[in-house]
Amino acid sequence: MNKNAPRIKIGLETLPDNLPGCLKGRRIGLLANPASVTHKFEHAKEVISQLLPGQLCALFSPQHGFFAEKQDNMIESGHFRDPELNIPVFSLYSETRIPTADMFAPIDTLVVDIQDVGTRVYTFIYTISYCLETAAKLDKDVVILDRPNPVGGLQVEGNILEDEYSSFVGRYPIPMRHGMTVGEICSYINTTQKIGCDLTVIPMQGWTRDMYWQDTGLSWVPPSPNLPTPLSAMVYPGQVIFEGTNLSEGRGTTLPFEQFGAPYIDNYALKQHAQDRLNGVVLRPVCFQPTSGKWQNQICQGVHIHVTDRQKYKPYLHALILLQEIMKTHPDGFQFKAPPYEYEFERLPMDLILGSRKLRENLEEMNDPIELEKSWQIPLDQFKQESQAFYIYTA
Numbered sequence: 001m002n003k004n005a006p007r008i009k010i011g012l013e014t015l016p017d018n019l020p021g022c023l024k025g026r027r028i029g030l031l032a033n034p035a036s037v038t039h040k041f042e043h044a045k046e047v048i049s050q051l052l053p054g055q056l057c058a059l060f061s062p063q064h065g066f067f068a069e070k071q072d073n074m075i076e077s078g079h080f081r082d083p084e085l086n087i088p089v090f091s092l093y094s095e096t097r098i099p100t101a102d103m104f105a106p107i108d109t110l111v112v113d114i115q116d117v118g119t120r121v122y123t124f125i126y127t128i129s130y131c132l133e134t135a136a137k138l139d140k141d142v143v144i145l146d147r148p149n150p151v152g153g154l155q156v157e158g159n160i161l162e163d164e165y166s167s168f169v170g171r172y173p174i175p176m177r178h179g180m181t182v183g184e185i186c187s188y189i190n191t192t193q194k195i196g197c198d199l200t201v202i203p204m205q206g207w208t209r210d211m212y213w214q215d216t217g218l219s220w221v222p223p224s225p226n227l228p229t230p231l232s233a234m235v236y237p238g239q240v241i242f243e244g245t246n247l248s249e250g251r252g253t254t255l256p257f258e259q260f261g262a263p264y265i266d267n268y269a270l271k272q273h274a275q276d277r278l279n280g281v282v283l284r285p286v287c288f289q290p291t292s293g294k295w296q297n298q299i300c301q302g303v304h305i306h307v308t309d310r311q312k313y314k315p316y317l318h319a320l321i322l323l324q325e326i327m328k329t330h331p332d333g334f335q336f337k338a339p340p341y342e343y344e345f346e347r348l349p350m351d352l353i354l355g356s357r358k359l360r361e362n363l364e365e366m367n368d369p370i371e372l373e374k375s376w377q378i379p380l381d382q383f384k385q386e387s388q389a390f391y392i393y394t395a
Contacts, residue, residue, distance in 0.1 A: 006217030008206035011145030029107035146183035153209030161355030238319030244350030252290030261302015264333030280312030
């Protein structure tokens with residue numbers, strides 16, 4: 001084997017040797033974005049067009065657009081025609097998040113090649129879930145080309161989303177960090193939510209559950225604008241909660257989610273009070289000035305999270321500890337973000353992100369997040385046990 005080749009082969013690369021019957025001689029649609037590439041940076045639309053000439057009839061894009069050019073939540077992307085293939089590109093983050101019968105009319109089978117990031121608050125798996133529902137209603141097949149979970153398949157973390165806080169940033173009762181690949185989690189959703197789509201997952205070769213992205217040998221292509229590196233993906237399962245506050249989560253800087261803050265933060269005091277409670281990371285006080293988003297063009301004090309031991313690091317728990325510390329020490333500056341958030345105009349964004357109003361209230365009541373973590377272990381263990389039935393890969 002070429003010593004420069006990656007350690008694993010993604011589903012897009014194993015597809016020629018695992019070609020399912022539902023792709024042979026069928027009209028094909030492809031849900032993809034810029035991260036849908038081989039280790040040689042060949043895009044999925046090119047690979048499928050060459051493998052199955054003349055069969056690719058439509059393209060579909062998730063949030064942020066087919067080219068991942070749209071920066072933030074509720075910034076829609078439009079439909080257009082692909083100039084190379086002269087086929088329609090349907091945006092599934094436009095006037096609708098749910099594919100219509102008209103969008104699926106040109107195809108018999110939908111191929112999905114989407115890089116997920118292993119976090120409940122990331123809309124790609126919900127876009128796929130809507131595709132599964134529409135495909136089931138219209139008797140279409142779906143094929144998912146599997147890709148790595150960039151934060152591994154062993155650590156599973158967080159409270160289970162409560163049904164009344166279901167939204168486009170969390171449709172189902174899963175934890176914040178689910179520990180599954182995109183193929184695994186969508187198979188889990190298809191079965192447990194009784195969608196009943198005819199779903200095929202094309203597995204990877206060589207991926208094991210202990211692998212983070214850095215272990216795969218693959219180059220990182222950002223699946224969305226504010227996850228520019230594997231490190232940003234590593235902190236995202238926790239740092240995403242700051243989207244529900246008036247703190248900058250680092251959008252509009254070169255280190256989104258790795259750093260966060262606000263003009264009212266005493267960053268050295270934050271480090272002093274929180275550092276000893278956080279394992280596997282070092283908080284480095286920083287100042288930054290976002291060029292867009294919250295606190296645009298204003299100097300924010302905050303911290304940069306440096307992961308020193310990914311086995312000990314608990315991104316979600318650590319973010320809750322940091323959040324509560326800021327709530328306690330900056331009561332006059334801190335605020336929860338008001339709606340709207342991801343097309344929800346009534347419910348508090350933080351409740352949707354946490355998947356629970358009670359958890360947010362517990363944080364406000366200054367109940368210790370470490371004790372709160374203990375309270376969700378039984379349902380979390382139940383999820384772990386149920387989800388393992390859908391695991392394709394070993395540790």
